[in-house]
Amino acid sequence: MSKYDGIGYNLRLVAAHEIGSSLGLLHSDDRDSIMSLFYQVILPKEMLPQQ
Numbered sequence: 809m810s811k812y813d814g815i816g817y818n819l820r821l822v823a824a825h826e827i828g829s830s831l832g833l834l835h836s837d838d839r840d841s842i843m844s845l846f847y848q849v850i851l852p853k854e855m856l857p858q859q
Contacts, residue, residue: 824842825843828842828843
């Protein structure tokens, strides 16, 4: 997997958002939520909790 250069969209994030929509989840006002109305890059290290 190549490093994200800030151009384009992350397929996993967009797919997760769209799957949530298809399951009936509504958009969130929280800009950090996967269901946010606005697309925001989430780096892999931010997707999982620190152990």
